[in-house]
Amino acid sequence: MKRREFFTSSSAGLLAAGSVLRNQQAAPFSKPRPSAKNIIFMVSDGMSTGTLNMADLLLSRREGRESSWMSLYREQTGRRAFMETSSFNALVTDSAAGSSAWGGGRKVPNGNLNVNADGSFNKPILQKFRQYGKSVGCVTSVTITHATPAGFCINNKSRGDESEIAAQYLDLRFDVMMGGGAEFFMGDKREDKTDLFSAYQQGGYQVVRDRDAMLGLQNLQKPVLGVFCEGALPYALDAAATPDLQKSVPALAEMTRKTLELLSKNPKGFAVQIEGGKVDWAAHSNDAGGLLYDQIAFDEAVRVALDFAEKDKETLVIITTDHGNANPGLFGSDRQFDLLQKFKHTNNWILGDHQEIPSASQLIDRIAFAQGYAIKKDEAEKLVSLFSAKSESGLYIANKPLFRELALIQSHYTGIGWAGMDHSADYVELAMFGPGSEGLKPFVRNTDLHNFMLDVTGTVRA
Structure with a gap:
């Protein structure tokens, strides 16, 4: 079989198997007493x-x-x-x-x-x-x-x-x-x-x-x-x-x-x-x-x-x-992961309920208080620039780009990474x-x- 034919037939088989998996109703359990x-x-x-x-x-x-x-x-x-x-x-x-x-x-x-x-x-x-x-x-x-x-x-x-x-x-x-x-x-x-x-x-x-x-x-x-x-x-x-x-x-x-x-x-x-x-x-x-x-x-x-x-x-x-x-998942060091033990508040607490957009220095102080590490000035400035970017909202958050950026910055300090949202x-x-x-x-x-x-x-x- 040619390679293109192999992959075409394999893909069709996988799609068919997925459809069967989603719609089949018979249970594999033997009926328990x-x-x-x-x-x-x-x-x-x-x-x-x-x-x-x-x-x-x-x-x-x-x-x-x-x-x-x-x-x-x-x-x-x-x-x-x-x-x-x-x-x-x-x-x-x-x-x-x-x-x-x-x-x-x-x-x-x-x-x-x-x-x-x-x-x-x-x-x-x-x-x-x-x-x-x-x-x-x-x-x-x-x-x-x-x-x-x-x-x-x-x-x-x-x-x-x-x-x-x-x-x-x-x-x-x-x-x-x-x-x-x-x-x-x-x-x-x-x-x-x-x-x-x-x-x-x-x-x-x-x-x-x-x-x-x-x-x-x-x-x-x-x-x-x-x-x-x-x-x-x-x-x-x-x-x-x-x-x-x-x-x-x-x-x-x-x-x-x-x-x-x-x-x-x-x-x-x-x-x-x-x-x-x-x-x-x-x-x-x-x-x-x-x-x-x-x-x-x-x-x-x-x-x-x-x-x-x-x-x-x-x-x-x-x-x-x-x-x-x-x-x-955890991809960093033990020392990075141990920062989580110092956390007092969530990212939601850090980023939510602001009456006005914070300054970079205010955000640095807020994160240090809430989670025990100090982000860099350029990182804080990037976050500040995203406070008004609400065109992309996510489930349960009003500003997906802002939360995504904080998580990316945070990963450098905690060693925790994410595949998506x-x-x-x-x-x-x-x-x-x-x-x-x-x-x-x-x-x-x-x-x-x-x-x-x-x-x-x-x-x-x-």
Whole structure:
């Protein structure tokens, strides 16, 4: 065969294989026997493998301990697999299609929440578990109406309609829903002026708006809606340096602990999704401090879940991500990487909320205070020149060129580099701990997890 013919036929074969991979629905799992009463499904949204690796390295060098996730591998107490992440119409998924693959059991187009290309619906898994008598809920460090929690809960053609998603949750009466996104519930922020907080209270919900109220919850006689701020919760690194934020907004691990305490009172069991959503946001902005410290905050929630499961003996913990993002990695020296231990604030804190464009010297001082190193004058001047360059906005940031340039400058000091600012098609880490984990195969599709969760809990496929 001629070389040109070889490559032409090979490319066609790869394209065909990709199409089959995205659309095939048959699961490789042998149907597991029912063995788990509860499911804790944990998602570090947008976590590339390098993110997991570097967070573990940072913990080791800063605190002399390993991450809870990596300890499952080192101690061989959990099962591990690779998972492909494609959507119905693309190798690179978004969070709506990614969560819907688990939530609805079928690949849907990017942007859709359990809505197929032909407009038909797939029943979300938390609705199935609730119908079966289990308590259910979602906890996230971003808006509770965001794509990843919504993918376990509702059907909607557009992930971006968070105001509509907030209204959809009301009648579902899921037991615990916690995160940010107050603007989607507040009458003076919503376009239709509906005060959803009042509607939830009138509908019999316990509505909590701050950390103390959340910690004070005692029972599930009424379902819980916890919304603690507008937008996403603050980055873990910024919150750690801001006492007022720590007092008013709960950490992901705190929300996880309280949610498990509440849901576990149901003798029929529970199913909950826990999302570290700000990992994805930090990856989109190439924010090394935001990324790694939010990954560590997610890992603290993982520890809460694993401790619960170790004591409970009836809980399957699933830990994964919906897709990679930006593919960061450490390429520099130990000394450079150790700068991360001195970080007090994220790139988002450095670059955001300026009343006016800072001078080069002000920016140098701000970065030195926030992250412990002094950039050069010409580097600061380049950043200043980009403050008004908002023609290219990125997800969750208004000025993509500015954040991209800071990340490039920062890499010379920290040794951390980035492949891009968007999702990747990488196969991702999937770990399980607890009853039913023995059924995990070395390689799975994202859609396989839907029926696996139903089967391992003895829940009827509906």
